[in-house]
Structure formats: C-alpha cells, structure tokens
Amino acid sequence: xxxxxxxxxxxxxxxxxxxxxxxxxxxxxxxxxxxxxxxxxxxxxxxxxxxxxxxxxxxxxxxxxxxxxxxxxxxxxxxxxxxxxxxxxxxxxxxxxxxxxxxxxxxxxxxxxxxxxxxxxxxxxxxxxxxxxxxxxxxxxxxxxxxxxxxxxxxxxxxxxxxxxxxxxxxxxxxxxxxxxxxxxxxxxxxxxxxxxxxxxxxxxxxxxxxxxxxxxxxxxxxxxxxxxxxxxxxxxxxxxxxxxxxxxxxxxxxxxxxxxxxxxxxxxxxxxxxxxxxxxxxxxxxxxxxxxxxxxxxxxxxxxxxxxxxxxxxxxxxxxxxxxxxxxxxxxxxxxxxxxxxxxxxxxxxxxxxxxxxxxxxxxxxxxxxxxxxxxxxxxxxxxxxxxxxxxxxxxxxxxxxxxxxxxxxxxxxxxxxxxxxxxxxxxxxxxxxxxxxxxxxxxxxxxxxxxxxxxxxxxxxxxxxxxxxxxxxxxxxxxxxxxxxxxxxxxxxxxxxxxxxxxxxxxxxxxxxxxxxxxxxxxxxxxxxxxxxxxxxxxxxxxxxxxxxxxxxxxxxxxxxxxxxxxxxxxxxxxxxxxxxxxxxxxxxxxxxxxxxxxxxxxxxxxxxxxxxxxxxxxxxxxxxxxxxxxxxxxxxxxxxxxxxxxxxxxxxxxxxxxxxxxxxxxxxxxxxxx
Amino acid sequence: xxxxxxxxxxxxxxxxxxxxxxxxxxxxxxxxxxxxxxxxxxxxxxxxxxxxxxxxxxxxxxxxxxxxxxxxxxxxxxxxxxxxxxxxxxxxxxxxxxxxxxxxxxxxxxxxxxxxxxxxxxxxxxxxxxxxxxxxxxxxxxxxxxxxxxxxxxxxxxxxxxxxxxxxxxxxxxxxxxxxxxxxxxxxxxxxxxxxxxxxxxxxxxxxxxxxxxxxxxxx
Numbered sequence: 001x002x003x004x005x006x007x008x009x010x011x012x013x014x015x016x017x018x019x020x021x022x023x024x025x026x027x028x029x030x031x032x033x034x035x036x037x038x039x040x041x042x043x044x045x046x047x048x049x050x051x052x053x054x055x056x057x058x059x060x061x062x063x064x065x066x067x068x069x070x071x072x073x074x075x076x077x078x079x080x081x082x083x084x085x086x087x088x089x090x091x092x093x094x095x096x097x098x099x100x101x102x103x104x105x106x107x108x109x110x111x112x113x114x115x116x117x118x119x120x121x122x123x124x125x126x127x128x129x130x131x132x133x134x135x136x137x138x139x140x141x142x143x144x145x146x147x148x149x150x151x152x153x154x155x156x157x158x159x160x161x162x163x164x165x166x167x168x169x170x171x172x173x174x175x176x177x178x179x180x181x182x183x184x185x186x187x188x189x190x191x192x193x194x195x196x197x198x199x200x201x202x203x204x205x206x207x208x209x210x211x212x213x214x215x216x217x218x219x220x221x222x223x224x225x226x227x228x229x230x231x232x233x234x235x236x237x238x239x240x241x242x243x244x245x246x247x248x249x250x251x252x253x254x255x256x257x258x259x260x261x262x263x264x265x266x267x268x269x270x271x272x273x274x275x276x277x278x279x280x281x282x283x284x285x286x287x288x289x290x291x292x293x294x295x296x297x298x299x300x301x302x303x304x305x306x307x308x309x310x311x312x313x314x315x316x317x318x319x320x321x322x323x324x325x326x327x328x329x330x331x332x333x334x335x336x337x338x339x340x341x342x343x344x345x346x347x348x349x350x351x352x353x354x355x356x357x358x359x360x361x362x363x364x365x366x367x368x369x370x371x372x373x374x375x376x377x378x379x380x381x382x383x384x385x386x387x388x389x390x391x392x393x394x395x396x397x398x399x400x401x402x403x404x405x406x407x408x409x410x411x412x413x414x415x416x417x418x419x420x421x422x423x424x425x426x427x428x429x430x431x432x433x434x435x436x437x438x439x440x441x442x443x444x445x446x447x448x449x450x451x452x453x454x455x456x457x458x459x460x461x462x463x464x465x466x467x468x469x470x471x472x473x474x475x476x477x478x479x480x481x482x483x484x485x486x487x488x489x490x491x492x493x494x495x496x497x498x499x500x501x502x503x504x505x506x507x508x509x510x511x512x513x514x515x516x517x518x519x520x521x522x523x524x525x526x527x528x529x530x531x532x533x534x535x536x537x538x539x540x541x542x543x544x545x546x547x548x549x550x551x552x553x554x555x556x557x558x559x560x561x562x563x564x565x566x567x568x569x570x571x572x573x574x575x576x577x578x579x580x581x582x583x584x585x586x587x588x589x590x591x592x593x594x595x596x597x598x599x600x601x602x603x604x605x606x607x608x609x610x611x612x613x614x615x616x617x618x619x620x621x622x623x624x625x626x627x628x629x630x631x632x633x634x635x636x637x638x639x640x641x642x643x644x645x646x647x648x649x650x651x652x653x654x655x656x657x658x659x660x661x662x663x664x665x666x667x668x669x670x671x672x673x674x675x676x677x
Numbered sequence: 678x679x680x681x682x683x684x685x686x687x688x689x690x691x692x693x694x695x696x697x698x699x700x701x702x703x704x705x706x707x708x709x710x711x712x713x714x715x716x717x718x719x720x721x722x723x724x725x726x727x728x729x730x731x732x733x734x735x736x737x738x739x740x741x742x743x744x745x746x747x748x749x750x751x752x753x754x755x756x757x758x759x760x761x762x763x764x765x766x767x768x769x770x771x772x773x774x775x776x777x778x779x780x781x782x783x784x785x786x787x788x789x790x791x792x793x794x795x796x797x798x799x800x801x802x803x804x805x806x807x808x809x810x811x812x813x814x815x816x817x818x819x820x821x822x823x824x825x826x827x828x829x830x831x832x833x834x835x836x837x838x839x840x841x842x843x844x845x846x847x848x849x850x851x852x853x854x855x856x857x858x859x860x861x862x863x864x865x866x867x868x869x870x871x872x873x874x875x876x877x878x879x880x881x882x883x884x885x886x887x888x889x890x891x892x893x894x895x896x897x
Contacts, residue, residue: 191768194718198739232717232768233741270771307742316741 126162158331161252188230233311707893715799716807717767723866837865
C-alpha cells in the first residue's frame, strides 16, 4: 500500500505518513514487542465502508477529509507543517532518550528466555506472569523449537489447565464424568462416533487406544456441558492435544479453551464465530484493501475458510508444525492470536496468488510480527461488541421468519452471552473476590449445593431434571450460582406465553423490560437452568421425587425404555407432550414402602451432615420462591391451548392422584394416545 | 482441479483464485452451482472427491463448514458446463446454523443455497435414518433456495457394502425418490464403477436442458 503512495509521486505525502507513523509507533511499544518498522499503512481513501455502522463511518470520513485537506493545502502551509512535524519528531526523540533508562531498568527486571525455558519445565509453577509470557513471545518470535515435553507444559500452564489439575477436588471430576453412564441417546454421541474415524488419520493416529481416549474426552465434555455439547471440528482440537498430553490433561486443556479462552458462544450457537468472522473481514478490509476488493469482485467470501479455521482453531488441513506453532501463540496470547494468524496467513497468501511457493513457518512468524501491531486485543473486543448486535439482529430476523418457538431459544442464547460459564474460569476468579470461594470447590460439590436449593437430593446419582432434560436436549442450559440467590428466573422467562398472543412490538417491549432484570441478575447467576421437574411439581415435589427415584432404581429397565423417553429434540410440541407423559407416569406410580423407608434414612443422614448455615439458606430460598414465584405456569398454560384432551391430563396431573390408580393402566392409555397422535 | 477455460487459453495471473469469473465471460462457458447435502457421514465429501479427483481417500476428515470444488463437464455436442460443487457439512451443530448458512441475501454469512442450480441430496444405504432425513433436507432447500426450478436428485451412497450391512434396499430408495418425483441414483464412491460420473453427467445434461444460457452464469 505504501508502494502505491510512492508511485503516486507524492513523496511529500510519504514523508508525512512516515512521520505520523513514527509518532504513533513510540507509545505502542508496551508489550515488549520490538518489530522492524514495516511499511504497511492504512490508506483510508480506498476503504470500503459499507459494512461499518454509521458512527464509525462518520469518524473515518472526517479523518479522511482531514487527511485530504492536509494534502491539498498550499505549498506554504505544507512547508509549515513539515517544520512543525520535524519539531515534533525532535521532541519525540528527546522523549525517547529520557525514557531509555527506564526501559533498560525494565529489561533488568524482565525474565530472560533461558529463565522462561527453565520455568516451563518447573513442575511447581502453574501460572505464568506477564513477564514470562513476554519472554515466551520472544522465544516464539525467534522460532524457538519447543520439544514436546516443553510444549505440553506450556499449553497446560498457559491454558490454566495446570491449575485445575493441581486442585485435588477437580482431579476426580474427569473420572466421575467419564464413568457417568447415560442411558439415553444424545445426537452428539452419534456424531462423535461418526467423526472418530475421520480424525487426523494422516498422522497415523489410528490406534484403538487413541480413538477411545478421544471418544472419552469428547463424550465427557458433552456430559459436562450439554449446552455446548459437541461440534464437528472439536475432534481435531482434542486429537491435537492427545498427541502430546495424557487423557485428563487434554480434557482439562480443552475445557479451558472452550470455557475461558474463547468467547462463550463460540460453539453454543456459533454466534461467536460469526462475529469473529465479521471482525476478521473488517481487518482484511482495513489492512489489505486491494485483496478485499479483489475478493469482492470475484464474489468470493473469505468466511468460507475463516469459518473452518476458527471452528478447528487451525488444527485441520494445515501443516503439522505450523499447527503447533499456532497453538503456542494461541495459548500465549489468547483468542486475539486467531486473528493475527488468520491475517498473517491471508497476508502471505496474497503474495502467493501470483507466485507459488509453499507456506513456511518463518512466513507465519513474519506475518504475525507484521500483523500483531495493528490487531490489538482491546480493539478486537471492541469490534466484537460492535458486530454482535449486527449479527444477532440478522439471526433474529431469520428466526422471526421461522417458528415463534425458536425465539425463546434465541433469547436464551442472548441471555447466556452475558455470563461466564462457571467451571474453569480463572479470569473470573481473579476478578471477583467472592468467586474465589468457588474456585476451591469442584464442580460436583457445587452442583450439590445447587440441588439443595432446588430440593433435589444431591446424593442421587442423576438429578431428576438432569435425567430428563439436561442430557436429552442439547439446548438445555443450566444455572450455576455465583453467589447466594436472591432472585429467580421464571421457567417461561424466554418463551412468551402463547395464550397472550402478543404482537411483535409487545414482545419486544417485554424483552426490553426483561433485559433490565437480566442486568440485575448478572451478579447472582452465571448460567441459567431452564426447567426443573421438581419445581413443576412444587406443591408435592417430595412425593414426586420419591416416585421418580423409585422408578429409576427399581424399575429402571422398563422405565427408561418408555416411548416418552424417545423425545424428538427438533419438535418442541412433542417434547412437551413427552415431558407431560413422563410426569404423569411418575405421578401415578406406587412406591413400595421399603423404598420410602430407605430413602428417609438416607435423607436423615444427609440432613444431619448439612450445616446450620445451609439450612438457613434453604429456608431463605424457600421463602423467596414462595414470595416471587407462583407455581410455574408455563407448561400448564401452554398446553391448555393445545387441545381439550391435553387439558384433561393437565387437570389430572395437578390434582393429586389417588394412589391406588395403577400406573400400568395409565401408561397403556398414554401409549394409545401417542399412537393415535 | 478442473480449469474452466474452454479452449485452454493461457491463464491469467488471477487464475489461482478459486473462482475465476471475469476471464471466462469472454469464453462463454456456462456455469452451474451444485450443492451436496445430506446427513453427516453419508459420504458427501467422498462423492465430490471421486468425481473431481477420481480417487477414494480412506482418511477423509469430517467437513467443517463447507468446502468447494469445481470441474468441467463436456458434452457430446462439444459444449461444456463448469460445475461448482459445494460440499457442505452435515453435522448437527452446523444444521442449527442452517437458517444463517443457507439464507438468501445474507450480508454476514455465506449462503450456500443461493443461486444453486442443483442439489444432490445424499443418504447412506447403511443408515436408514439418513434416508428419513432426506425430507428435512428437501424442506430446507425449498425454504432457503431462491431458484424455483432447482434440480434435486436423491443419491444413495455406499452401494458397495455387503448385504448384511445394508439397511436400505435399492427398491426402497427408488420408491422413496419416486414418491417425491425426483431422479434417483445409487452410487459408490469407493468403487470406481462410474456410478458417480454417471450421476454428474446426467445432472449436468439436465441442468443444461432446464436452464437457459443466461441463467447459467456463476454468481457464487
């Protein structure tokens, strides 16, 4: 681009630009980066501003005009400007001179590359400070070849997985997840099995052991976080880790990447990736306007390959050594590295459009060196925020065209984007003092607390709603409480009540009102849990719970094979029907007295164990529930609009059944109804 | 990969671009956009690979997002048609993206169905569920495609498997396609039996029949 400027004959402009450049360069050097002054400057004239929002447009335009003005002024003015610019340059130089001793002091304090290498291998260290990171960046820039042992440690520590691994409580977490048996189908599992054999076969990773490890990790993650589940492309990432790490280490690193390094909605609904695509396209346009124009004229959308890069974190279809190199940078620098690498690759490809040669690691490093000064982490977050509404708006528009039921899902995602996922968020821990308490508890323990709040038995192997919902419906999201709950979200929060028949304007108004509430809730809840069977049965939840447990443990075989468990995830209505049926089946079960006795004994034990404090909390929460929430009306109201037959069942369900009704009869009735449906 | 220059003219420097449109307008080569859709693991990428490169790769990776191929097909009368083949990912998560992915006039997201002249809807003969899912895919095409006379073809892949592994009979697939009034093919990407070449040859000639030359320009 600068060449273009020189060619245009305006050497004066060139000088000015250089001056400006120099001035802007001085304060940038804060990250201990020292790059050769590259001549990639922005030419605003050729910027295509179509996709920027108006505000930005105006800003850039005004800058544009100013620049143009400065070039169009008379010669005298130009000279004067040149003189003032020269003065500024002198001032700058002086400033640099005065700054220099400080800089050298910094250097003394900073960590040498040898130290950093020693720290990598040191097993006691599970956190790298900024200084170490900058030393590591230096190593990266010098194309230091980490061996697999160093790389393993590097990835573990930088991702935060080492911290997780070192805490005793979370050590068992993976084992528990792995051993947790799910008796119901999940589309994710099928997909994983399909993809196992299609992972990195070219690297010779086809041993059964490797595949089973890969499967364990992916399946465990689906169990850990069903709202994210499994996304094609994850298999490449995990396979990458497995080449140098153990199974558990890979799992922890993987969770860290998804839950703390990448933006939250990268894999949930992919809005994160769409936004990042947009951001990257903005940068391509900004830094390589010629290329962007070219792509535009041939109508080739770079999102095609960007999508693949971001989903797989470059661990697919790229040279193996470069993959490792990219991962190193990704762990050192976080998600902004994805942009650096993408732009670096595109920058190099730009040259290769004319002359063919293979893509080398050195090219990557050069490219990243050139790029990282222009692509700042802060700006990326800023751009992400800027583009989010645009992408979400488009998403909303497409959803509006489709069924209204999806609106709820969309809102849910919007909601969740405001929060962090609970586990493994060391960033969040660092921010918030209260959250420190969380970090010392493992996930299971925390879940137990949660179950307590919702009157579920934490001792029970599978939570009622977990059994029916969490693992059945990938879109199901769950609450994790950051601090004590003082407010609750209604179960039909995200689904506008269908009985009301609201206009789109009214719905919007409702959403806006809700948004205010959401902000208040932000501090208290990290993630939302959608629906609980127990709370649906609030008035008689204990009885219901007992029956459910009874069915699960004593009559598991026949129970889990009921047609009501064959929930069609894509069909909301049948899903609701299935749930109702399940509730009904459970409600009319007769529990053997022996079982009740055993359960009560267990309960008493756990009751004694629980501290007085938690009892108080329980009481408080209970009060709040009673004050704030009527019995969740979502289901009953919605289904009454379905048909009169459904209503009958509703009424039946909410009246307590006489216990002598035989469950078999009810089940057969339901089956008949389903067949007729 | 297939070069679309009809008479082997010296290629321009920009020929390395995946889609070269400007240079070919002069050559008056027709273009057609074909999308490959279907459930995950039915062999969409293998079909494309067999057609483009004439080989079967055992170590195929699962597709993420979408990938893109192109190949020239020449007819007996000397004319030719360049097929742009979009190989999509069948994964559940990307299906959730479908409204974005396949949307017409989307600013932010590539739209695979936009201006597609033909769609090859695939199922695997080893997986009866994938046959059932074809209806959903057809619905998606109707919903998001913008060319009304888009040609749709039902393809049962993996016909090379043993009878014991087979879940969908040839008759069953034929009947399925007949009921929906669609052409039906059973192919094998593994065997070099010409079934896939036949599929694309027939598809290309049908595209040529149903679309005028003006309509067969590439707007990707």
